[in-house]
Amino acid sequence: xxxxxxxxxxxxxxxxxxxxxxxxxxxxxxxxxxxxxxxxxxxxxxxxxxxxxxxxxxxxxxxxxxxxxxxxxxxxxxxxxxxxxxxxxxxxxxxxxxxxxxxxxxxx
Numbered sequence: 001x002x003x004x005x006x007x008x009x010x011x012x013x014x015x016x017x018x019x020x021x022x023x024x025x026x027x028x029x030x031x032x033x034x035x036x037x038x039x040x041x042x043x044x045x046x047x048x049x050x051x052x053x054x055x056x057x058x059x060x061x062x063x064x065x066x067x068x069x070x071x072x073x074x075x076x077x078x079x080x081x082x083x084x085x086x087x088x089x090x091x092x093x094x095x096x097x098x099x100x101x102x103x104x105x106x107x108x
Contacts, residue, residue, distance in 0.1 A: 004080045004093045013102050015082070020074045030067045033081065036089045039066035042077055049075040 008015050018025075033042055043066055044050060050058065053073070060066045070077050082090040087101050
């Protein structure tokens with residue numbers, strides 16, 4: 001998150017931060033994100049929250065199960081997720097991808 005915030009600020013990209021770890025996330029947003037990327041791209045399987053889950057919780061079978069788990073455990077959602085007015089949904093930090101996708105916004 002720190003790298004993403006720093007990149008956005010350095011490149012003059014305005015953003016609105018929603019802390020879904022503290023404020024939660026609605027199922028409709030997660031469904032929209034899953035439709036764009038697939039639920040597998042959103043679930044962070046590298047973090048400590050994932051490792052602390054019981055094996056039966058980790059055995060996600062479908063999108064509905066993934067959405068329920070992400071709502072119950074928002075720390076499982078990969079961060080950051082950037083929704084653009086137009087263009088792709090960005091997940092995680094990749095400076096090159098940010099430059100390609102946000103370049104026009106950074107120039108404004």
